[in-house]
Amino acid sequence: MSGSSDDIPEDFITRLKGWDDDGRVRSMRVSASDDSDPLKDRRPGDEDPARVALEEYLASRLQQIGEVPNELKEVKGLKIGNGWDANHVIEQISKIEPIPIKRAMEIAVSANRTFIERLRRHRKDFELVGTPVVEFVPIWKVKGFHECYYIRNGSYKVNVKNDVVAVEVEGRSRDLMLERRHSRLIPAAIMDRLLRLSSFLSSDSKYFVVTDALELAVKESESELVVSGAGRPLTTDDEAELTYWKSKRIFDEADLNVRGAKTQIREPALSKEALLEQFRERVIRMPENFKEILSNRLQITELRRIYVPLIRVPLQKGPVPREVVINGTTGELAQPNILALFE
Numbered sequence: 340m341s342g343s344s345d346d347i348p349e350d351f352i353t354r355l356k357g358w359d360d361d362g363r364v365r366s367m368r369v370s371a372s373d374d375s376d377p378l379k380d381r382r383p384g385d386e387d388p389a390r391v392a393l394e395e396y397l398a399s400r401l402q403q404i405g406e407v408p409n410e411l412k413e414v415k416g417l418k419i420g421n422g423w424d425a426n427h428v429i430e431q432i433s434k435i436e437p438i439p440i441k442r443a444m445e446i447a448v449s450a451n452r453t454f455i456e457r458l459r460r461h462r463k464d465f466e467l468v469g470t471p472v473v474e475f476v477p478i479w480k481v482k483g484f485h486e487c488y489y490i491r492n493g494s495y496k497v498n499v500k501n502d503v504v505a506v507e508v509e510g511r512s513r514d515l516m517l518e519r520r521h522s523r524l525i526p527a528a529i530m531d532r533l534l535r536l537s538s539f540l541s542s543d544s545k546y547f548v549v550t551d552a553l554e555l556a557v558k559e560s561e562s563e564l565v566v567s568g569a570g571r572p573l574t575t576d577d578e579a580e581l582t583y584w585k586s587k588r589i590f591d592e593a594d595l596n597v598r599g600a601k602t603q604i605r606e607p608a609l610s611k612e613a614l615l616e617q618f619r620e621r622v623i624r625m626p627e628n629f630k631e632i633l634s635n636r637l638q639i640t641e642l643r644r645i646y647v648p649l650i651r652v653p654l655q656k657g658p659v660p661r662e663v664v665i666n667g668t669t670g671e672l673a674q675p676n677i678l679a680l681f682e
Contacts, residue, residue: 417633417634417635418635418637419634419635419636420636420639421637421638421639422485422615422619422637422638423637425611425612425615428611428615428639428642429642430642430643430644431641431642431643431644432588432589432590432645432646433587433588433589433643433645433646434586434589434646434647434648435584435585435586435587435648435668436586436587437473437597437650437667437668438650438667438668438670440473440597440598440599440600441599442670443650443652443665443670444471444652446665446670446671447652447654447665448654450663450672466655466656467653467654468653468654468655468660469653470600471599471600471601471652471653472602472650472651473597473600473601473602473603473648473650473651474602474603474604474605474650474651475595475602475603475605475647475648475649476567476605476646476647476648477567477568477605477606477607477644477645477646477647478566478567478568478573478578478582478644478647479564479566479567479568479614479642479644479645480564480565480641480642480643480645481614481615481618481639481641481643482561482562482564482639482641483561483618483622483637483639483640483641484559484561484562484622484637484638484640485560485561485622485624485636485637485638486558486559486634486636486638487558487559487625487626487632487635487636488555488556488557488632488633488634489555489556489557489558489626489629489630489632489633490553490554490555490629490630490633491553491554491556491628491629491630492553492554492628493552493553493554494548494549494550494552495548495552496546496548497547497548498544499515499545499546499547500545501544503515503545508547513547513549514547515546515547516545516546516547517544517545518544518545518546553630555633556626556629558624558625560622560623562618562622564617564621565577565578566609566614566617567680567681568605569607569609569680569681569682570608570609570613570614570617571679573680577676577677577680580666580668580669580677581645581647581666581677582645582647582668583668584668584669589646592604595646600650604646605681611642615639618639619637647667648667648668649664649665649666649667650666650667651663651664651665652664652665664678
């Protein structure tokens with residue numbers, strides 16, 4: 340198909356109308372003949388620069404669409420949304436409140452006693468040999484969606500009544516074709532013979548094909564990604580175990596201080612930019628077949644860095660020192676799978 344402007348009617352698309360609060364397209368008008376008021380559904384904030392830019396882009400580019408060779412089909416069109424540039428994504432930082440330090444020390448001592456020692460309450464077998472340390476380790480959580488509007492070729496099969504002998508659509512005559520419907524109960528070979536012998540058994544129908552249609556289509560996908568600060572993926576159970584307790588927004592490093600313990604803050608090895616690149620690979624699903632990409636929206640709806648507490652309690656029994664790591668969220672010994680996430 341050529342790239343002539345005659346390929347596309349002028350009223351194919353005239354206006355993109357309305358945006359939801361998170362930036363999704365709410366509805367689209369596809370015909371200029373609609374008598375409804377295009378302003379009746381407009382809400383405050385609809386006339387934002389991104390919307391106006393997309394309307395102008397659609398109006399100008401729809402007259403210049405040509406067939407795109409396969410080797411040139413790539414991510415094109417107007418990029419919209421905050422997900423393309425990490426500097427445009429607002430990051431929220433929060434922490435999970437750790438259990439009391441005194442309670443963590445009791446758990447550490449109790450977990451290292453044998454069953455007999457617990458019965459005899461040998462509380463002096465283990466001694467605290469240093470100040471407990473609350474290590475705040477980060478996890479990343481990002482949510483968002485990708486939305487792509489594009490134009491593609493389409494063809495349609497239109498059935499007509501049995502008494503129709505000719506069809507004209509938009510000033511062009513269409514060739515009628517016969518479609519023979521075979522019975523599922525009678526083998527095809529027998530049915531063909533019967534049809535030749537008895538025309539009253541025929542169940543043929545007539546149809547024509549529209550092959551010059553242009554379709555405005557949309558492809559949408561949404562996703563969520565949760566990884567440790569080192570970039571290791573967390574399962575839903577891992578995330579729940581680490582974050583189900585009290586969450587608090589923090590704005591300064593001093594907000595991470597814990598009374599009765601030293602505090603260490605581990606910064607994420609995975610940068611914000613690298614995280615968003617991983618998310619793009621997960622959420623973006625471009626159409627396989629298209630003539631033109633009209634809009635290409637990637638919106639990050641949530642980006643959080645969550646600091647979760649690991650409480651390290653230094654103990655000693657006799658000459659042997661050891662460190663017990665408590666999951667500061669659950670108040671239990673930190674399991675190997677949880678510790679492995681932050682190595």
